[in-house]
Amino acid sequence: MPSALPRWKAYAYSLPTLLLPGLSHWFLGRRRRAVAFFCIVGATFWVGLLLHGALFPFHAPNWLYRLGALAEVGLGAPYALGRIIGLGRLDMRDAADLMFGYGNTFLVSAGLMNMLLMMDAFDIAVGRKE
Amino acid sequence: MLNDHFLSLAAFSLLVALFFATLNHRDRRGFWKSVGKTMAWMVVGSLLFAYFMLWTAR
Incomplete structure (x- = not known):
């Protein structure tokens, strides 16, 4: 892998993370880190769903949930797939659930972590980071 | 097991800590x-x- 790639290629390298967390790092030759990121972000996502967290839609009833959707969309394919098959459906009755807030925290964090992974992959690709 | 505030906090802290350590440290x-x-x-x-x-709530 060359140490510094042109910008358009670096952008292209940062995108696979939207399909699967850590995939960009895998293509950049950071295989061990890619597996670690996949496990960490994957675990954060699944624990969030287990705790009845919601994958917020962009047409959610309040602005805080819409902001949550903006963070969760950083997960990419898992978010889209979850929304399509009905995982983490937003049900206002769940808002009274003791663990609803925790679940959302895990899911929002998973989305934000994935966005950071994209930026990290970009930095590696342009040679700013090892 | 995760229906416990402290365990959820500990699990969340561990995942976040592992993420940032993997992101920033090689050794x-x-x-x-x-x-x-x-x-x-x-x-x-x-x-x-x-x-x-x-x-403060008291």
């Missing part, structure tokens, strides 16, 4: 030091803040 010693530090700040800080809220 094993620095990695575990970072995990311990981040976890300690998150768990202890959250507990202190929770007790502060409890104290």
Whole structure:
């Protein structure tokens, strides 16, 4: 892998993370880190769903949930797939659930972590980071 | 098991600590030091803040 790639290629390298967390790092030759990121972000996502967290839609009833959707969309394919098959459906009755807030925290964090992974992959690709 | 506030907090802190340590550290010693530090700040800080809220709510 060359140490510094042109910008358009670096952008292209940062995108696979939207399909699967850590995939960009895998293509950049950071295989061990890619597996670690996949496990960490994957675990954060699944624990969030287990705790009845919601994958917020962009047409959610309040602005805080819409902001949550903006963070969760950083997960990419898992978010889209979850929304399509009905995982983490937003049900206002769940808002009274003791663990609803925790679940959302895990899911929002998973989305934000994935966005950071994209930026990290970009930095590696342009040679700013090892 | 995760229907417990403290365990959820600990699990969340551990995942976040592991993520940032993997992102920023290459050496094993620095990695575990970072995990311990981040976890300690998150768990202890959250507990202190929770007790502060409890104290001010009385």
